[in-house]
Amino acid sequence: MFALLGQLARRYAKAGCSDHFDEDTNRRVVVVNLFVFIGGGITLVLGIRAIMGDDNHLAISLFIASLLFFSTRWLQILKPTRFYQTVSSTILQCCLMVLTLYLVIAGGNNNTGPLWIYLVPPVCMFLGGFKYGLIANLIYTAILAIILFAPSEMLLLTSYSFEFKTRLLYSFMTIIFLSAFYEYSREQSYSAVGQLRDEFERQALHDQLTKLPNRRNLNEQLKHEYQRTLREKEPFSLLLADVDFFKRINDDFGHDAGDEVLLILAQRFKQAVRNQDLVSRWGGEEFLFLLPQTSLQQAAEVAEKVRLQTVNEPVWQNQRPIPVTISIGVAEVNPNTSIDDAINLADKRLYIAKQDGRNRVIWQ
Numbered sequence: 001m002f003a004l005l006g007q008l009a010r011r012y013a014k015a016g017c018s019d020h021f022d023e024d025t026n027r028r029v030v031v032v033n034l035f036v037f038i039g040g041g042i043t044l045v046l047g048i049r050a051i052m053g054d055d056n057h058l059a060i061s062l063f064i065a066s067l068l069f070f071s072t073r074w075l076q077i078l079k080p081t082r083f084y085q086t087v088s089s090t091i092l093q094c095c096l097m098v099l100t101l102y103l104v105i106a107g108g109n110n111n112t113g114p115l116w117i118y119l120v121p122p123v124c125m126f127l128g129g130f131k132y133g134l135i136a137n138l139i140y141t142a143i144l145a146i147i148l149f150a151p152s153e154m155l156l157l158t159s160y161s162f163e164f165k166t167r168l169l170y171s172f173m174t175i176i177f178l179s180a181f182y183e184y185s186r187e188q189s190y191s192a193v194g195q196l197r198d199e200f201e202r203q204a205l206h207d208q209l210t211k212l213p214n215r216r217n218l219n220e221q222l223k224h225e226y227q228r229t230l231r232e233k234e235p236f237s238l239l240l241a242d243v244d245f246f247k248r249i250n251d252d253f254g255h256d257a258g259d260e261v262l263l264i265l266a267q268r269f270k271q272a273v274r275n276q277d278l279v280s281r282w283g284g285e286e287f288l289f290l291l292p293q294t295s296l297q298q299a300a301e302v303a304e305k306v307r308l309q310t311v312n313e314p315v316w317q318n319q320r321p322i323p324v325t326i327s328i329g330v331a332e333v334n335p336n337t338s339i340d341d342a343i344n345l346a347d348k349r350l351y352i353a354k355q356d357g358r359n360r361v362i363w364q
């Protein structure tokens with residue numbers, strides 16, 4: 001029974017949420033749903049009470065407000081887009097503001113109407129965000145002050161003492177300040193968490209030393225590129241490049257120099273290829289190039305260019321030249337080969353390049 005109620009409540013609260021929305025928008029959808037349930041329900045009940053108390057004006061206002069509250073929920077469920085979510089939350093805020101101002105003007109039941117204005121700051125802050133919430137609250141406060149302090153209470157249908165009006169305004173402004181502060185802190189934390197998440201995602205997909213895409217990242221790109229190859233029947237190619245005798249570089253020049261070599265090579269490789277090509281750090285001193293829309297022969301030419309550039313430009317570290325050469329295995333991916341087959345073939349050709357004396361490209 002409780003489980004069923006919980007399930008119904010969850011379904012009610014989440015109606016209108018969408019995977020296309022960010023977390024904050026979905027949370028606003030939930031708040032609109034909950035507010036409509038509570039706010040719409042209470043105004044409906046108060047409307048019925050007002051009818052029974054023969055206060056027809058108040059009853060009609062409350063019924064209209066209740067209807068508008070419920071319509072905002074229908075709107076965001078019927079049209080689950082960001083635009084309609086904004087429209088429905090704006091209608092809800094305007095409706096709440098007009099209703100509470102009306103309650104201040106009319107006094108409500110035994111002059112208790114002004115008590116409802118304290119709902120405005122938190123609801124507007126949460127639904128509109130810090131900036132728009134603050135603007136809405138300041139406009140509301142200005143209108144409230146005009147209504148309360150107009151000469152001879154000409155805008156009021158009831159009467160309040162001067163002390164009541166000033167205390168109402170002061171306490172209302174305090175609530176605005178607290179709600180604004182809360183919303184500002186919440187937005188700051190939300191954006192800090194977002195930045196942290198982006199940074200973690202970036203780190204998970206990139207190599208720490210060279211900042212190149214890592215193996216996991218490239219595997220994803222390979223799958224995308226393969227889909228395009230299947231669709232458009234156009235091959236792409238892979239270069240598997242490995243630094244020759246890298247262990248010797250580490251031993252002769254130190255591990256830091258080895259790191260520097262990898263870093264400089266990564267930058268040079270990136271500059272040597274087209275924008276749409278991808279260079280990744282595949283393993284320790286291995287780099288895998290993904291060259292979209294490139295045949296085996298064209299890829300072999302690119303590989304030769306990269307090899308020559310590497311052998312002709314030593315890496316300088318602490319004013320010492322470190323001679324570097326690379327060996328490269330090339331393979332083509334077309335609709336008749338799988339990605340794994342192509343990587344294995346590139347690996348096999350790289351092995352042959354090493355066996356044949358290193359500093360060379362093997363592509364057939």
Ligand SMILES: Nc1nc2c(ncn2[C@@H]2O[C@H](COP(=O)(O)OP(=O)(O)OP(=O)(O)O)[C@@H](O)[C@H]2O)c(=O)[nH]1
Nearest residue numbers: 242243244245246247248250255258259284285354
């Ligand atoms: N400095 C540094 N060294 C690394 C890094 N990753 C792997 N290595 C080293 O690279 C060396 C690779 O050595 P090997 O696999 O024997 O290959 P190699 O010496 O390049 O010989 P060949 O590939 O046959 O030409 C190992 O000593 C690894 O410790 C790194 O990020 N930085």
